Amino acid sequence: VTPIVRGPSEYNDVLAALSDPMRQRILERLSTDGPMNASEVASVLPISRQAVVKHLRILESGGLVGARTNGRSVEFSVRPERTVQAARWLEQTASDWEQRIDALRRLAQERSDCRDAEPTGSRTVRP
């Protein structure tokens, strides 16, 4: 039987990378301004170059940005495909739970209605 697992988690690193507000701002900058090195990113955000480098490495490990050497500088650019994949995971997961929760609500309401319809003498005292 062929395993149905697709291999390493496709989204965990991406979601972790996206979870930080400053990394989101860095991604926005790279999206709007195009490829930049760490110093250029630091010049437009209120954090140090060292902090930018740290965030860029996390974004790179999540596959959200790519690095390319340009002379003595390393330029980073957005890789939108990974962001789209993570967004799809979140979208499908949210949609799945919305449907399941609707069914759960109906089931709980049916049970609540049944208990309300029980004769008083047969009710069980519940915590």
Next chain:
Amino acid sequence: MDDSHFTTHVDLPVAPSDAWELIGDACALGAWLGGDVDLEIEPGAEGSMTGSMTGSMSETGSVGDPDDFTVILVEEVVPGERLGLRWASASKSPSTVVFEIVPMAESTRIIITERPVPQGLAAITGRLCAVR
């Protein structure tokens, strides 16, 4: 990594013990997950769900699949309070799901948290899928 998850909650008009029955009983669990759940709700138990009300995405949302096969591993059970599962199916990559029961003033809240499974754990789920 703690932030890489999806979480939601629902408030139900039932007592905490009744809310627990809806997630801690395999038959009830299947009734609202939309599949036939074959699983003992005890730590380490392995089981499955056949059929699902969810599946691939369409323009109007997820499409149910009666043939979808989900493998399930029970990771944690705290009766009346918490249930942790790991699952994977052909239509969705492996993830963990935790249900937490929170008593409220006149209702019971169930908090649901789903996380993609990291690489090492995915391999374990892969073995489960392979031996089904």
